[in-house]
Amino acid sequence: MEEIGFLGMGIMGKAMAMNLLRNGFKVTVWNRTLSKCDELKEHGASVGESPAAVVKKCKYTIGMLSDPPAALSVVFDKGGILEEISSGKGYIDMSTVDAETSSKISQAVIAKGGSFLEAPVSGSKKPAEDGQLVILAAGEKGLYEKIVPAFDVLGKKSFFLGEVGNGAKMKLVVNMIMGSMMNAFSEGLVLADKSGLSPKTLLDVLDLGAIANPMFKMKGPSMIENSYSPAFPLKHQQKDMRLALALGDENAVSMPVAAAANEAFKKARSTGLGDLDFSAVYEIFKVTQPSP
Numbered sequence: 067m068e069e070i071g072f073l074g075m076g077i078m079g080k081a082m083a084m085n086l087l088r089n090g091f092k093v094t095v096w097n098r099t100l101s102k103c104d105e106l107k108e109h110g111a112s113v114g115e116s117p118a119a120v121v122k123k124c125k126y127t128i129g130m131l132s133d134p135p136a137a138l139s140v141v142f143d144k145g146g147i148l149e150e151i152s153s154g155k156g157y158i159d160m161s162t163v164d165a166e167t168s169s170k171i172s173q174a175v176i177a178k179g180g181s182f183l184e185a186p187v188s189g190s191k192k193p194a195e196d197g198q199l200v201i202l203a204a205g206e207k208g209l210y211e212k213i214v215p216a217f218d219v220l221g222k223k224s225f226f227l228g229e230v231g232n233g234a235k236m237k238l239v240v241n242m243i244m245g246s247m248m249n250a251f252s253e254g255l256v257l258a259d260k261s262g263l264s265p266k267t268l269l270d271v272l273d274l275g276a277i278a279n280p281m282f283k284m285k286g287p288s289m290i291e292n293s294y295s296p297a298f299p300l301k302h303q304q305k306d307m308r309l310a311l312a313l314g315d316e317n318a319v320s321m322p323v324a325a326a327a328n329e330a331f332k333k334a335r336s337t338g339l340g341d342l343d344f345s346a347v348y349e350i351f352k353v354t355q356p357s358p
C-alpha cells in the first residue's frame with residue numbers, strides 16, 4: 067500500500083496512526099500542535115509541515131479532526147489540502163462532522179481533481195488502539211476500495227453507505243443514541259444511590275439483563291469512582307448531540323430525549339467538564355438531585 071498521510075494527532079488520530087505504523091504502513095503525520103507528532107516520529111513516522119505538504123507527499127491522506135471548523139480549516143486554510151490535492155490523490159475524512167461540512171469538503175476536493183471519502187468511526191480510544199473501530203464510509207467507491215487495506219487495519223468492520231453525507235448522518239444517529247443512553251444511565255446510577263441502593267450492585271444487575279451493553283460495562287465502574295479520564299471528550303459528545311439535533315430539525319423529527327441529553331452535556335461543558343470523558347455528565351445529575 068502507498069504511504070498514508072494522517073492529519074490530527076488527538077486521542078483518536080494518534081492511536082490510529084500508531085496502529086497503521088505497527089502494521090507496516092509508511093505514515094506521514096501532521097498536527098496543528100506540532101509537538102504531538104513527536105511520539106509518532108519515535109515510532110517511525112515522518113512529519114509534514116502542513117496538511118498541503120502531507121498531501122503532496124502521500125497518495126492518500128486521512129483526517130481525524132475535532133469538529134466541523136477544524137475539518138474545514140485543514141482543507142481550505144493557507145497550507146491546506148486544497149493546495150496540493152489533484153488527480154490520483156484521495157482525502158479520507160474520518161472526523162465526526164455534519165453532512166453539510168462533508169459535502170463542502172467533497173465538492174472542493176473533487177473540483178481539484180482529487181477523490182473524497184467521509185469515514186467517521188464508532189468506537190473510542192481502546193478500539194482505535196486495537197484496530198477494532200467500525201468504519202462508516204461514504205463517497206467515492208473507487209477510493210473506498212483502494213483504502214480498504216488501511217481500513218482493515220483500523221477497524222473490525224467497514225460499511226460503504228453510498229453518497230457523501232450518509233456516513234456523517236449514520237455516525238450522528240449512533241452518537242445521539244449513545245449520548246441519550248449515557249444520560250439515562252447517569253440518572254439511574256444517581257437514583258440507585260439516593261434511594262439507598264448500591265450503584266455497584268446496579269451495574270451487576272444491568273450486566274445480566276436485556277440492557278447489558280459494552281458502554282455501561284466499561285464506563286460504569288470508573289463513573290462510580292468519579293474517574294473520567296478522557297477516551298471520548300464530553301465536548302465532542304455535545305457537538306455530536308448538537309449536530310444530530312440539527313439533522314432532526316432538517317427532517318422534522320421530534321427528539322425530546324436527545325434534546326434533554328444535549329442540555330445536560332451543555333451544562334457539563336459550562337461547568338468545565340468538556341475535556342473530561344463524556345461519562346462526566348454523571349456529575350451534573352449528582353448535583354441537581356434535591357436532597358430528600
Ligand SMILES: NC(=O)C1=CN([C@@H]2O[C@H](COP(=O)(O)OP(=O)(O)OC[C@H]3O[C@@H](n4cnc5c(N)ncnc54)[C@H](OP(=O)(O)O)[C@@H]3O)[C@@H](O)[C@H]2O)C=CC1
Nearest residue numbers: 074075076077078098099131132136161162190297298302
Ligand atoms: N475520542 C473518541 O472516542 C472518538 C472521537 N471521534 C471523533 O473523532 C474526532 C477526533 O476526536 P479526538 O481524537 O477524540 O479529539 P481530540 O480533541 O483528542 O483531538 C482533536 C484534534 O483536532 C485538532 N484540531 C482541533 N481544532 C483544529 C483546527 N482548527 N485546525 C486543525 N486541527 C485542529 C487537534 O489539534 P491540536 O492538538 O492542535 O489541538 C487534534 O489533533 C472528533 O470529530 C470526534 O468527535 C469519533 C469516535 C470516537
Ligand SMILES: O=CCCC(=O)O
Nearest residue numbers: 162188189190241298
Ligand atoms: O464518537 C465517539 C464514539 C465513542 C464510541 O463509539 O465508543
